[in-house]
Structures are given as structure tokens and as C-alpha cells.
Amino acid sequence: MKQLVLLLTSLFVLTAVLCGCTQQQEKNQSYVSAAELSQEETDILKLVGAQEPILFDFTTFLGKSFSIQTMELENGSWSEPRTYSSSLDEDTFPFHGRIAIKQDEETGAILSLAVQGPHGFTHSSPTPDENAPTYSSHSTALLSSRVEIEPEKPIALQVYYGYANGQASHTSYIPDYALEHPEEIDSDYAQIVVITFSETPLS
Amino acid sequence: MKRISGIFLSLVLLLSLLCGCQMQTGSYLQPVKLTESERDLLQLTHQTLPLVMDYHVEGAKFMSIDRMTLQDGQWVSEETQIFSLTNEDASQPMQGRMALNYSTASDNFGLTSVAAQLGDGTCLRSAEFSNSSTYELRSAAANQNESTVTLNQPVYLLIFCADKPGNISNGAVATDPLAHPEAFTSDDVQMITVTFSDKEPA
Numbered sequence: 001m002k003q004l005v006l007l008l009t010s011l012f013v014l015t016a017v018l019c020g021c022t023q024q025q026e027k028n029q030s031y032v033s034a035a036e037l038s039q040e041e042t043d044i045l046k047l048v049g050a051q052e053p054i055l056f057d058f059t060t061f062l063g064k065s066f067s068i069q070t071m072e073l074e075n076g077s078w079s080e081p082r083t084y085s086s087s088l089d090e091d092t093f094p095f096h097g098r099i100a101i102k103q104d105e106e107t108g109a110i111l112s113l114a115v116q117g118p119h120g121f122t123h124s125s126p127t128p129d130e131n132a133p134t135y136s137s138h139s140t141a142l143l144s145s146r147v148e149i150e151p152e153k154p155i156a157l158q159v160y161y162g163y164a165n166g167q168a169s170h171t172s173y174i175p176d177y178a179l180e181h182p183e184e185i186d187s188d189y190a191q192i193v194v195i196t197f198s199e200t201p202l203s
Numbered sequence: 204m205k206r207i208s209g210i211f212l213s214l215v216l217l218l219s220l221l222c223g224c225q226m227q228t229g230s231y232l233q234p235v236k237l238t239e240s241e242r243d244l245l246q247l248t249h250q251t252l253p254l255v256m257d258y259h260v261e262g263a264k265f266m267s268i269d270r271m272t273l274q275d276g277q278w279v280s281e282e283t284q285i286f287s288l289t290n291e292d293a294s295q296p297m298q299g300r301m302a303l304n305y306s307t308a309s310d311n312f313g314l315t316s317v318a319a320q321l322g323d324g325t326c327l328r329s330a331e332f333s334n335s336s337t338y339e340l341r342s343a344a345a346n347q348n349e350s351t352v353t354l355n356q357p358v359y360l361l362i363f364c365a366d367k368p369g370n371i372s373n374g375a376v377a378t379d380p381l382a383h384p385e386a387f388t389s390d391d392v393q394m395i396t397v398t399f400s401d402k403e404p405a
Contacts, residue, residue: 048253048302100247121246
């Protein structure tokens with residue numbers, strides 16, 4: 001009987017220690033993921049907005065800054081990025097941020113990019129190109145899983161693919177693959193949004 | 204033990220009564236108390252926080268949202284309604300939640316859209332409005348107070364004031380702007396109102 005109690009106690013202690021380790025690891029993990037909204041948040045967003053934005057959440061324990069970049073596909077490679085940057089402050093760690101992107105479905109143009117950062121809310125609305133072509137067929141691939149943040153390593157959030165002619169089928173690569181292999185993209189237009197956390201402070 | 208149970212039951216009864224006292228009754232329009240996460244989400248997705256209000260009106264058959272402009276010191280209502288709803292079952296109160304998006308940007312000054320969520324969860328939405336303004340100084344004020352609704356009487360929701368650079372306006376909004384049009388000194392003043400009526404318009 002004593003042996004059984006001892007065995008059970010050991011098992012309990014071991015389980016508790018292991019759970020503690022996992023929780024601690026999860027607690028200190030820095031990651032980016034698609035936003036998970038509560039029912040109340042979904043309802044209020046549906047009520048106030050005709051076009052629901054694409055939302056991403058991030059939690060970070062590291063970095064001194066982060067930047068969000070949009071790049072277009074040009075001759076099989078990603079163009080020079082347009083960048084939005086924000087500084088991070090260790091005092092605010094763990095920092096929980098959220099990104100909202102509104103995009104014109106027909107042209108792929110970013111209508112607004114908003115960030116809930118450590119210094120409040122920042123909205124940027126790029127001036128739309130009135131001559132931008134429209135795409136009769138289009139698709140958007142989004143970051144689907146939780147991705148761990150590593151300093152200086154870009155994380156692809158979403159890719160917009162536009163096709164001038166309605167094709168029967170086409171391939172929409174997932175964002176991280178599209179970031180690494182732009183030469184494989186066969187759409188007429190593509191735009192990618194990435195986020196990079198950095199140990200370098202903003203100058 | 205019996206005494207403790209008695210005290211506990213009394214406390215529960217007292218709390219229930221107190222909660223009951225705070226429950227809203229009658230016909231009213233009140234700003235929604237957003238949770239922190241809802242407020243953060245709206246601040247993230249909207250450059251200007253929308254006005255979100257709950258309404259509950261007894262005996263109403265029709266709700267309309269209208270625009271009034273200040274002309275010669277008087278409020279003048281535009282003939283065309285911005286948004287309207289009909290209560291299909293007038294024996295039931297007209298209730299739900301409304302959201303008004305607005306902007307003070309020069310290329311989109313004023314009310315930009317209206318949506319209403321009905322009691323059954325259905326969501327109705329206006330088209331997007333686009334109103335550019337040539338005035339250089341623009342401001343907006345939203346009704347953040349709970350209002351008692353009287354049938355066929357408008358209730359103010361939003362006010363938009365615009366001025367040329369030379370005009371000095373204090374930007375203050377009277378507690379009851381409908382009753383005090385003289386309080387406004389801006390070059391251009393518009394008000395958005397909601398009216399609950401006991402009859403549908405002819």
C-alpha cells in the first residue's frame with residue numbers, strides 16, 4: 001500500500017513539474033498568429049464595419065523594434081518593401097499587439113494598415129493608385145498557424161494573388177512558402193505582407 | 204446554521220432588488236459600454252471610434268435617421284432620410300443596437316455609414332456616404348449620454364461643425380443642441396438625429 005502511495009505521489013510530482021515546464025515555455029514564447037476573436041468582438045466588428053479587416057495577433061518578449069513590410073512581385077522576386085516600423089520597450093513585455101489590414105479585393109491595394117503597438121494605435125492609409133489594374137479573379141492566403149518569433153526573421157502574414165483572366169484553377173501558395181519562393185508564383189500580380197522583429201532599435 | 208442561512212438569503216434578496224433597480228425601463232437610447240477588448244478592436248479598425256448605441260422603444264413602428272442643417276439659426280431637416288427601419292410587430296418594443304461611423308477628414312467629412320442590429324440579430328447597413336468638405340477646421344461631437352426617447356421627437360446623435368480659418372468657434376456642444384441652435388457659431392453645422400415614430404411616413 002505504501003509503495004502504491006509513493007508511486008502515485010511520484011507520478012503526481014512528475015506531472016506537475018512537466019506541466020510547469022510547458023506552461024513556462026508557453027508563457028515565454030513570442031509568436032504571431034491569426035487573431036482569435038471572442039463572440040462579442042466578432043459581433044461588434046460585424047455591426048460597425050462593412051468590410052471586416054484581416055487581423056493578426058502577436059505576443060513578444062523580445063526585440064527592440066518591429067516592422068511591417070508590403071512587397072509586390074516583380075519579375076519573379078519581391079520588390080523593395082514599403083515599411084511601417086515601431087519601437088518596442090522591454091518595460092511593456094510581454095507585449096500583446098494586434099494588426100488590422102484592409103485590402104481592396106479587386107486591386108489588392110492596401111487600404112489601411114493599423115497596428116496596436118506599445119505606444120497606442122497607429123493607422124496608415126497609403127494613397128491608392130487610381131490607375132491600378134483590377135483582377136477579375138483573386139485569392140488571399142493567410143498565416144494559418146502560430147509562428148514563433150525569431151529576431152530578424154521575417155514572418156509572412158498574407159499574400160494577395162490577382163489574375164487578369166479568370167483561370168479555371170491556380171495555385172495560392174501559403175505565405176511563408178510564397179515569401180521564400182516568389183519565382184514559383186504564377187499570378188499576374190502578387191503582394192505579400194510580412195512582419196519582422198529586430199534586436200536593433202529604431203534610429 | 205439557520206441564522207446564517209437566513210442572513211445569506213436576505214443578502215441574496217437584497218442584491219437581486221438592487222440589481223433590479225438598476226435595470227433600464229421605458230423607452231431609451233444609451234451608448235453601449237464597450238469592454239476594453241471591444242474598444243481596442245474598434246480603435247484599431249476605425250480611425251474615429253464609431254458611435255454605438257442600444258435602443259429600446261415602446262410603441263414605435265418606425266425609426267429614421269435624418270440629417271439636419273443649421274440655417275438662419277434654426278434646424279432644418281433634410282427631406283430624404285439617411286436610414287430607416289420598420290417594426291414589423293408594433294406590439295413588441297423596437298429594440299436593438301445601432302452603429303454610426305463618421306469622419307472628420309476633409310475628403311470624407313460627416314456621417315459615413317449607419318448599421319443597425321435588430322432584436323433577432325439581423326444586421327442592416329446603409330451604403331457608404333462620401334462627403335468632401337472645403338472647410339479647413341472640422342470637428343465632430345457624439346452624444347455620449349443616455350437619452351429618454353419620446354415618440355415622434357428627434358434625439359441628437361452626432362454634430363459636425365466646420366469653419367473657415369477666420370471664424371473662431373469654441374466647439375462646445377450644448378447639452379440639448381436641438382433646443383439650443385443659437386449655441387452654435389460655426390460656419391457650417393450639421394446634426395444627425397434619430398426619431399422613433401408611432402406611425403410610418405406617408
